Amino acid sequence: MPPVRPEWRGALVAASLPLLLPLLPLAGAAQTQWARLSSASPSGGPSWQPLPTANPGSTTPEVQWQPLPEATGVPGGAASVIWEPLAPSEQSLLAPAPAGPTPAASATDRLQPPLSAAEAADLLNGLEPLPADYPPLLRLGPAVPTANQLGEQQGQISGFTLSPFSGGSASGTGNQNYSLRIDAGLTDQLQLSGFYANADDPLYAPISGRSSPPANFWESYGVALQWQLLNTSAWKLGLAGSLETWNVGSGGCDSFSCKGNDSASPNIFNSSGSRVYTRNLVGSLALPLTWQAAPQWQLSFSPGISFLPASQGAGQGGAGSFYGNNAFISGGISWQPSRQLSLFSSALLPLGPGSNSFNADLVYSRVPIVTAGLNWALNPRIALEGTLTNGWGATPATALLALPSSNRLGYFARFAYTPAAPDTPQPQLSPRQRSLASGGLTVNTALVPPDGTTQLWANADSSGNVFGYAGYSISNILQLDLFKGGAFNNVPQSTALADTYANDRAPQWRFGGKAVILSPLRGFPIWVGGRISLGREYPPGSGQGYLFAESISTWEASPSLALQLNPKLAWSGVDTPWAIGLGANIQLGRSFQLIPEANLVGSDLSQSNASLALRWLASKSVQFDVYVSNAAGLLDMGQLLDAGQARLGGRLVVSF
Template structure:
């Protein structure tokens, strides 16, 4: 531990001396001094064929350069280019809905599509514990024409009810498949309303109860059992919008949802939601370039309901949402909202969280493959060598668009982890698979015992899904790299999950030294706390690197763990790490916690 700590301090001292030496050199020779050299003129070659050697013939750069040259030479076709530019602009800024039951009169171009991942959750876990009652959803939009859109929606919730029913925790499962068709029925122009019609057909599978809890649909006896129902449900809405100016759009949506009002044979009267007419309103305000403000308020009119409490009393509650949207570029869009809408489909979006009416947070990300990406200058050879990150402290770099990142990890105590990520954009990487188990965790006393028993128990298997967004980068003339990474997931054995986020800063100091500073935050129903990680990449030789790392948490019983790694790079895309660490593991929560014993590990890194 002390050895690693001293190595880390020495690396920082060397960094300071290196910067100081560069400053002295600059003062001696002058920062604006000019170095003259003779250049032989070759009149047979045109200036447009000059290639600057600093780019080292990177095919990725020159591919983009050719596109830029092509656009310059074709300026005579200005009308065609303006149409293409406008279509890309519209593609990047289009929002197709405020909420699933409040569709906007925006469409994708014919043949274009977008995919979205949305995550709704309560701020607390309620009776079931964990990070909250969660309902993730996956959406696919496809433009049939410039005025018609189809949407396929899948969502699922499998937590227990938020509140206990008659003093008992009750299992509740919800799975939804939805198909929507949106068609513009009134042509758009600046002086008229825009009206569309949106019918939806859905398959709704939901269940309540188990062998240890009574179903909420059983009101006749005390038998503990599971009731499951499969229903076809639907909705119909008529979004009416008016663009009041270039930055402000107002929306009114009358609609109706069709849900069953009685389920099973053991209900007394109506024991489900029933059909509901509703009237919704919303606004979209462009507050800055690529940023917009979204808000809505919807009133269910009956005759059915959209809420029930812990005593199984049904009634109607207004539904609200308020949030911000950011088009990071024409490919990637991000939204964050506060809402009391729990359902994630057009027919269930009016429903509150089962057994309560709580504010929820909603995090959404959309991907448009036809959009224009953010251009980044190519990495130099030194920076390519660190693209695979560290062991327990990540860096802010993201592999360029279309690159797959694969990692395998195994250590002397039997920890086994693997991950797969794919760069959907030059500035966004989706972590599709992050799976593994912690083994032979050894702690002293009762320190962090709740965390260990919940997420690191003997039968643990942790699944994670996440994303990483590049905010600043020297590749687009910023001073250093800054990324935001978040992941969600759970332990398959205890069925408890947590949210992990980190704000990663990476500094290239000189040709042989890079520094990483990564504030981190862990949020769960068991405990929540922050921490920070520090690391350095020290190039010993062209293909050999030393990586010292330290992590600590900000809490009364905080752990400090350390890692020392040696990386050998076969190529800039393939490397092998050998490390010695007393961190519990390399996966998210394992980076925060300290094992009583050190472990030797190996990690394989691939960029494909």
């Protein structure tokens, strides 16, 4: 079990203050020596410096360690931990004893000070995060802000999507609205946000009187500011505002197959039969109030107003009705049963004079926007959020809008990354575990490279498949797939899935991430993780996309044998194929591994496939795989399709 952060380890002080720091022990000396340093190191951590060799025959009393009270109100600057030596006559420091009778303290119960910079780093990496290390909930879903804010010089990057559970007229996996948002604490009272959102699927419901489903394009980008007017132990009050550009297109075509054809579908604003496109300047104001009712309960209330255009299409065949300005009241509640889990619900009620929804008859109305879901913090740095909601707008000004043409329940999925927050503590991976973190070929492993590791690979096979990958570990438990793609070649077009997602030489581009949920390094007997990716095939292919998700378990049965269980599925507008992946990694001496794999495709057993690879561990950072496989390819959907023949391939992996 990793050590728990004790209150008596030391005190945080400003980097500008003089520090008394422990120094590396002298060669041949049994005691730790000390010297006064003028300031902390630029990195904010302890500075280590050897003292000159002691005079022969000199004696130095054994150094003891004294806890310093937790510093409060320290001036700005990087923080460091300082230690103060006790006089020889003073009692040695012991960890605080629990209440009640306890066994006699042993030497291992004493606080052992670090004797080197490496030991200090290991000690720091083993400290469990404190509750205060976890960022607060900034919003209860997209539509309801809270008065919580990030602290000075803190930042958070989040990506999310809103979508109904089916594609409607657009078919596919849904009418997705994708968004990226960056929040930054300029000061403890002022938070700046920037955001971008994009949706380009046709309207969900067929529109009355229109010959075909109108194309619908929403693109928003802008900035927001939130100023904290009040911050007490129980109450917080903020003033938030946004200024945004909202590009709205209706009619024509926004898909890859016909983009630029302005007569491909009619618009919803007039009878011209062609595309209407308008660039709108919009904005919002809100006054969020948050009450900390109890340590685990927060209630938020926020009145506000959204400034949206009341018409579109003027000068392009005639103006038609649109949403207009809307005042609103909103509120929500959150419950935090543990420091890693928050459950919340919220509602927004538009008051007019405008509207926030329209149906298939183009009748505009006002409907409440309701949200319920959870926020799961894997650690202070990484959080996943999922909700059910009928909201579809992704920015502060558009968040009160329902799904265009059909007010219905959908989902909101969000990933949040807080770079400066503490990571999950864990020991270093062994060389064997680092090689397992490179994954398999068509069956994945549940390990990821350590925080800060970049991983690249390139792959080609005898039938013309070419794929590549670039990933980066933003945590000890999460690797981002920044790029995973390439092109299939010579895949039999015998199924609708192959005909849609594995066309010859059609570019593929996917992104996503793999997370480790449970680990032997944190007391669980096996590795358990999951991975999700999004992307599509580009022209000259179908232009269609799909979501790929997999659950991964890895059991290190012995130092030379690791077994994988890897259920997986692809959610697409064509079908939802699924498979059970089974794999092994067998260490053959110091530099080679044998990797047998099989994917049993439960949705269509004829598409089941198998692979056999030999991995050469050329160095700590370079490895090369040679394999034979009848899978259509290493890229996501390729693991669920049979290639019809055996392929010989190679893959070069580089990590640094």
